Amino acid sequence: MIAAVDAGCDTDRSTAASGSISALRRGACPSLTAPMRTGDGLLVRLRPARPGIAPSDWIEIARLAAAHGNGLLEVTARGNLQVRGLTEQSVPKLAAGLAEAGIDLHSGVAVETPALSGIDPGEIADANPPAAAIRAAITACRPPLLLAPKLSIVVNGGGRLDLSAMVADVRLDAVRRDGALFWRLAAGGTLRSARPIAVVADRDAVAAVLAVLEALHGLGPAVRGRDVDVDAVRRQLGSMALPAEAAGATAPPASPIGRRGFGDTEILGLGLAYGQTSAARLEALMRGLQALGATEVRLAPQRALLVLGLAAERIEPAGALAAAEGFWTHADEPGNAIAVCAGAAGCASGHFDTKAAADLLVARGADLLDGSAAVHISGCGKGCAHPSAAALTLVGRADGVALVIGGRAGDATGGVVPADALGTAIDRLTALYRQEKRQGDPARDVLDRIGAAALAKAFQQDLQ
Numbered sequence: 001m002i003a004a005v006d007a008g009c010d011t012d013r014s015t016a017a018s019g020s021i022s023a024l025r026r027g028a029c030p031s032l033t034a035p036m037r038t039g040d041g042l043l044v045r046l047r048p049a050r051p052g053i054a055p056s057d058w059i060e061i062a063r064l065a066a067a068h069g070n071g072l073l074e075v076t077a078r079g080n081l082q083v084r085g086l087t088e089q090s091v092p093k094l095a096a097g098l099a100e101a102g103i104d105l106h107s108g109v110a111v112e113t114p115a116l117s118g119i120d121p122g123e124i125a126d127a128n129p130p131a132a133a134i135r136a137a138i139t140a141c142r143p144p145l146l147l148a149p150k151l152s153i154v155v156n157g158g159g160r161l162d163l164s165a166m167v168a169d170v171r172l173d174a175v176r177r178d179g180a181l182f183w184r185l186a187a188g189g190t191l192r193s194a195r196p197i198a199v200v201a202d203r204d205a206v207a208a209v210l211a212v213l214e215a216l217h218g219l220g221p222a223v224r225g226r227d228v229d230v231d232a233v234r235r236q237l238g239s240m241a242l243p244a245e246a247a248g249a250t251a252p253p254a255s256p257i258g259r260r261g262f263g264d265t266e267i268l269g270l271g272l273a274y275g276q277t278s279a280a281r282l283e284a285l286m287r288g289l290q291a292l293g294a295t296e297v298r299l300a301p302q303r304a305l306l307v308l309g310l311a312a313e314r315i316e317p318a319g320a321l322a323a324a325e326g327f328w329t330h331a332d333e334p335g336n337a338i339a340v341c342a343g344a345a346g347c348a349s350g351h352f353d354t355k356a357a358a359d360l361l362v363a364r365g366a367d368l369l370d371g372s373a374a375v376h377i378s379g380c381g382k383g384c385a386h387p388s389a390a391a392l393t394l395v396g397r398a399d400g401v402a403l404v405i406g407g408r409a410g411d412a413t414g415g416v417v418p419a420d421a422l423g424t425a426i427d428r429l430t431a432l433y434r435q436e437k438r439q440g441d442p443a444r445d446v447l448d449r450i451g452a453a454a455l456a457k458a459f460q461q462d463l464q
């Protein structure tokens with residue numbers, strides 16, 4: 001067993017590594033105890049402890065969101081469930097309602113696994129046992145580890161919806177060597193971009209993650225995985241650390257949306273339009289799926305839900321039902337390429353209707369939306385839906401809608417147009433894009449070639 005670092009976790013990591021799991025506390029999710037303030041009230045992020053949630057539990061979640069929030073629910077790009085529009089008085093009621101319904105939640109550091117872990121015939125390893133052991137080991141640490149509030153750990157067992165492309169502070173990616181299971185430990189990034197630390201045997205995986213967390217703890221609660229001294233961690237791991245090569249290129253993540261064969265059965269992936277739905281629509285969807293025989297619905301990255309348990313002949317009616325409730329059923333839906341916040345329709349800080357703007361962009365500029373360039377529509381400069389830079393961002397302001405090119409929602413803009421002139425501004429951008437596009441060019445390359453100055457000029461041409 002490796003030695004604990006000074007002031008770090010002195011829990012018995014040999015127990016943690018063996019897979020001993022503590023019971024999770026119901027309703028103890030920090031998001032429920034420390035909700036985030038947004039323009040439309042308080043937001044909580046829920047991480048259900050069971051990956052497969054029964055339609056009846058979804059109905060309960062929808063009812064609670066309507067009763068205690070503003071009725072808007074979201075699934076994030078990382079596959080987290082969010083309930084919006086809560087108040088300080090209603091958050092405890094939501095927590096109590098979830099506990100009463102027996103919907104247990106994960107709490108503490110986010111430890112993320114592929115959505116189909118444990119049932120995916122194509123996975124290298126079931127990520128759930130090591131993920132559970134990591135959560136238990138963190139909970140058992142005394143004194144508690146002081147880690148960045150947004151720190152995330154990815155345990156990627158591979159498979160259909162593997163998490164190679166998901167950024168994490170600390171990551172374990174499953175590998176097989178001579179038939180035996182090992183995990184590649186790395187810090188700060190995707191499988192490709194994270195700095196490799198070591199390859200460790202399955203039995204050492206949890207202790208190895210704890211060693212990285214202890215190093216982060218020693219550096220202070222603002223430090224992220226990218227800041228950790230990987231050489232020092234490798235030395236700390238000693239003989240359990242086998243050499244880890246740099247990761248090669250990885251395929252883009254598969255879309256979870258659409259009808260897919262899965263072993264002997266099929267799965268139906270549904271996208272939430274712009275990552276959001278209403279409690280009423282979610283409840284209607286789940287009632288319909290329940291009637292069609294769905295046994296569970298899982299959260300998935302890329303703002304999606306996975307419906308399991310449907311007989312083959314029920315998949316099509318289920319897709320039609322979902323489409324009628326506003327869910328996307330095809331992976332190539334252009335709106336998938338846009339990150340959209342609640343906007344004026346659901347948030348007091350929103351300066352314009354972001355969903356209507358997204359529909360406008362889909363209707364008039366769909367060829368920009370091939371997924372190669374991040375496009376963001378934000379009701380205000382806070383940029384809740386896409387905190388990092390995007391190729392193009394439309395931002396609501398008191399004086400209209402601004403265009404930010406290659407930046408965050410709050411960055412300097414490449415011009416502003418009145419909200420009622422947005423359609424013609426999009427038409428001009430699209431015309432310029434089509435003029436510059438050569439066959440086969442991804443949107444990202446075309447936008448780079450056009451350049452920020454020309455894009456800004458086209459956006460506000462009538463106003464110059």
Ligand code: SF4
Pocket residue numbers: 038039040341342343344347348349350351378379380381382383384385
């Ligand atoms: S970015 Fe959107 S959701 Fe966030 S505060 Fe602004 S308008 Fe509200």
